[in-house]
Amino acid sequence: MTFGREWGARLAGHLVEAGVPEGEARRLAGDSVAEAREAGREPAELYGPAVAYARELARTLRAVAATAAPLARARGPVVLRLSRVTKRYRRRTVLGGVNLVLRAGEVAAVVGANGSGKSTLLNICAGVTRASGGLVERTARVGYAPQQQGVSPLLTPAEHFRLFGAVHGMGRRRSVAVGEQLAGQLGWRPRADVVAAHLSGGTRQKLNVVLSELNRPDLILLDEPYQGFDQTSYLDFWDQVFRWRDAGAGVLVVTHLLHDLERVDHVLELHRVDE
């Protein structure tokens, strides 16, 4: 009667934590236990630890959802154009004549060694830093995830959603509902009573990413947003980037990892100008 019951309950719980709706999580857990029973083996023996299997299962579900009804990918109008953009701090040149044209429905990766000006370029695109020369043209509806201090350590995820939602003119309930739905796509179910300071580094970065896409912007600017992500979250993140792209957003990602670069539309490599 109690065959695999405890394992099944743990699996359902971990699936819910990974953003799977409760009903579906219970159904999947029930199916997994039933399959193990049919095979005449303990579920833990067949599938491994519930936590690891839940993570795999949740990721597969998200991948299936992403590819079940792929949107026709169309490159739209230009959302970001950089023409000979330069940046100097006193006598030191950080950026020397950067050019890029990014359209809606495209992903650009900015790569380069430490100190090559990647974050400076992203801040220029966001409008936080003024370029010393050249022209920056950018669409007004923008999402922005800075590398550090993009969230308040003393606020819960729901309070962040409300705050950012208020800027976009979204109501309180809608902001929280949209935020939680987007978090689910990154395999994260925010808890109501935990402030950002008590989240793990990777989960805090997921919050950072979710906040950048709360209003479905035309252009999303991300500065190494996957720091602290585990392997599954990292893959989920790139899946998410390509979902945004397929939904018609332009995405600019600062990265120092070279994985997945063959899938992006533009690679902008920066070098230290003084070298």
Next chain:
Amino acid sequence: MTLTIAAISLRETSRRRVALLFVFLLPLVFYLVRLDVHWQAIRFLAIGVGWAIATLSLFSHVGARRLGERLSVIGASPTSLFLGRQLALVGAGLALACAYFALVAATLDVPRLPAVALLLGTTVLVAAPLGALVSLVLPRELEGALALLSLMALQLLADPADAFAKALPMWSTRELAAYAIEPVGAGPLRQGLLHFAGTLVLCSLIAWGANRLRLRPVRLPEPAPEPATR
């Protein structure tokens, strides 16, 4: 949006429990130290409340700067961000002022008790923008806290009759404390309120302007449409 920012800032501030304990204790220490001389105790209490709220304001504004930048990029008005945070700080400050007004009412026999409420309320209203102003001039917490310490020490030590003392932001506390305790006419009340109004307007305007300059994102033009190709 301003009210949402105020509510969330208040929630954020309320989670700094140890800091809030010290915000509460600082004026109490000032008050108890000079309890033997009533007018001094009330004046010190007001300066303690002002110092505590100005420091809270300084740390609150410095801590929120990067988040404020991010919110400005996505379209938040720097004015709303500033006003929301100020509303939260003034709210917290007035709650503190109410608690200490109750303490004064319970422990001292003050001839003009409502003037003590006025004194504490005006101090809070000046302290919140003063802390914001310091946070914008000195954007690091340690430097800002030391600047406030110097300012408040000067405020306590300077001879109030000196013309120089009138340039200090909380000179009005002495006049209002004198009006509350001593058998004087409306002169100190008028002078205190005038000084308070001037300081409030000056600190608020400079802090608001500096905050706007700091947070306002660079205006970027929309991408020009590409020329049609044949």
